[in-house]
Amino acid sequence: MESKQSLNYTPSMTGKEVVDLLDEIYPKIRTHLSHENPFQLLVATVLSAQSTDVQINKVTPTLFAQFPDAKSMSRAPIRELERLVKSSGFFHVKARRIKEISKQIIEDFHGEVPDSMETLLTLPGIGRKTANIVLSAGYGKIEGIAVDTHVFRLSRRIGLSQSATPEKIEIDLMKITPKNLWPRLSILLIFHGRQICFARSPLCSKCVLNSKCVYFKNLQDKAKNLGSS
Numbered sequence: 001m002e003s004k005q006s007l008n009y010t011p012s013m014t015g016k017e018v019v020d021l022l023d024e025i026y027p028k029i030r031t032h033l034s035h036e037n038p039f040q041l042l043v044a045t046v047l048s049a050q051s052t053d054v055q056i057n058k059v060t061p062t063l064f065a066q067f068p069d070a071k072s073m074s075r076a077p078i079r080e081l082e083r084l085v086k087s088s089g090f091f092h093v094k095a096r097r098i099k100e101i102s103k104q105i106i107e108d109f110h111g112e113v114p115d116s117m118e119t120l121l122t123l124p125g126i127g128r129k130t131a132n133i134v135l136s137a138g139y140g141k142i143e144g145i146a147v148d149t150h151v152f153r154l155s156r157r158i159g160l161s162q163s164a165t166p167e168k169i170e171i172d173l174m175k176i177t178p179k180n181l182w183p184r185l186s187i188l189l190i191f192h193g194r195q196i197c198f199a200r201s202p203l204c205s206k207c208v209l210n211s212k213c214v215y216f217k218n219l220q221d222k223a224k225n226l227g228s229s
């Protein structure tokens, strides 16, 4: 599933080129959400929205000590869940969401987190990003590429995709990246977005991707034009 022909533009790099370059500087980067099973990974991923992995890893040990599985979490008092996840932000919504998800896992899936994209997407509030993370890091299954805010921003800046939605960007990335590298590409782009390619003021001069990055090339072209005018 690596075909540039089916894109209506020429990507600046392949996914493999991005992975190879970023792997050299971040060789040990893995998913940092602590978990012992797919259910805990699913809950941690839901909590990680608008937060950081470090913050979530401070919240989940106490949460999972009290409510380690879908059965116990589905029966948890909502006020207690809110208290436990408060520091992750948006705690009213997140507490309700993890309780609803737990209930549905009990009612529809006999207490087991489903292991396919199709069924994961039936859980309340679960989109392809979370489903991709659970499938790859929880079940070792690769069905897509998790596109969060960093993957979205970097893909467009670098010139891997020109699409305007996470769903379309995921499809574009899948076309230019060998399937075995899909999870790695996502993890590396997320990390690079946190370390170098910030939403505001990316550190382009320090970036290993800058020789092929469309955003950086445009910046240089603008600077040249200003210099010659």
Ligand code: SF4
Residues within 6 Å of the ligand: 154, 157, 158, 196, 197, 198, 202, 203, 204, 205, 207, 208, 209, 210, 213, 214, 215, 216
């Ligand atoms: S060169 Fe700049 S914009 Fe491009 S990926 Fe690197 S930091 Fe981001």
